[in-house]
Amino acid sequence: MPYHLHFGEADPLRIRFAISPLWETHCAVRVLARPRQQGYHLPWLRRIAEAARGVDLAPLHLLMPLRGHSPDFLYPPPIRPAADFHEEIDALRTTDPVLAADDFARALAETPGAADTAHGRRMLADPADSLHWLADLLERAWEALIAPDWPRLRALLEADVAYHSRRLAEGGLERLLAELHPAFGWAEETATLTVDYHGEHVRALDGQGLVLMPSVFTWPDVVSGFDPPWQPTVAYPARGIGGLWTEARERTPDALARLLGRARADVLCALDEPAGTSALAHRLGLAASSVSAHLSVLRAAGLLTSRRYGHQVLYERTPLGIALAVSQPDADRP
Incomplete structure (x- = not known):
């Protein structure tokens, strides 16, 4: 129902x-155990495979049943519109152990035999210790799986x-x-x-x-x-x-690069969705100062528009910028 x-x-x-880096961390851990959810994320999965093997995610996977309850306290709704991960994980550590105990029991009951595993018994026997143990594990998962790509994800x-x-x-x-x-x-x-x-x-x-x-x-x-x-x-x-994991240079037609210059064309083609200077710099591997200069030129030429969102300025393509980025023929390709 x-x-x-x-x-x-x-x-x-x-x-x-609201946006939650803690939520993204939890869901990324879930994706590692759910082939159905991996389609769009294969480039990311290949890149983080070695780092993921260095983190024992089994206790978290135990609390992620295919159907039914998962512990709300492990990935609660955001505490504010754009919380920092460490702010969220610190709040998680203050969870009432009584609430955690109920969440553990409900989640483990969804998977036959989960409560009888060593990890399951530990959670049920000492919820106060377990919530700190799992918070530490989520923090390691954040550092290994999400933090390196957070600027791109946040954008x-x-x-x-x-x-x-x-x-x-x-x-x-x-x-x-x-x-x-x-x-x-x-x-x-x-x-x-x-x-x-x-x-x-x-x-x-x-x-x-x-x-x-x-x-x-x-x-x-x-x-x-x-x-x-x-x-x-x-x-x-x-x-x-x-298009999240597609590198901008893979989308930039050579004809457009000859017209605008490679770096400036890459910036234009990277703006499939509105983004700020720092996110574009991270995505393109360019200095933020260089990206800022390219954005200024593209905006002055009528290819971009900008607006403020929170503490940053987001840039997006105008209709003319869209036409150039997505319709430019590439004479160098068959």
Whole structure:
């Protein structure tokens, strides 16, 4: 049965977006054990394979059943719109052991025999120690799997938030939900969001509003089902993940490089989604100062536009920039 999230009068006014590096870490660990979710991420999987072998992820995988409950406290809704990983992991370490014990028991019960493994017995016997042990493990997973690519991931997630925030302002909640994912349904007569997801969950938002959280590693699913005391939240696949791991130089036509110069053309072609200077510099392997100079020239030429999001400026292609980047014939290719 689908999940049902019931909106009160004030809840549509309290829709907000957030990004969580802790969530991405947890979902990346899950992807390693789920071939179904690996399609878009094969370049990343090949690059991090050796680092992943250096981290014992078995205890975390034990808490990730194919169906049913996973511990909310291990990847809670974001504590603020753009929290730092270490801020989130420090908050995790303060989890009430009673709450952790209940989460452990529910999650382990979803997989036959999980509670009888050595890791399962440790979690049930000493939840207070186990939550710190698992927090340490998540921190190692973050450093090995996510931190090296976080600028690129964050840029994609921030671009998704910027895009959908604009769509919410332009078309309202019902249109936004219809665009986010096919699993979302909106019943106007009851002010209820349904999420077509395995399991059953019913929750009244009660004035807390709803956090919408784009995710790179959640694809192809949407995820919800957070119980009190957690903030009502829905995670959905971010836009643009199909080209996330494609290097910009692989997309830059030689004809465009001859017209604009290789580096400047790479910058233009890398902007499939809005991005900031530091994210582009990381993606292209260029100095931030060089990328900034190229962005200024491209914007002055009418190929880019810019707008502020939080503490950074995001650049995106204008219609003319899109036409050049995606339609340029490449005479050097057959």
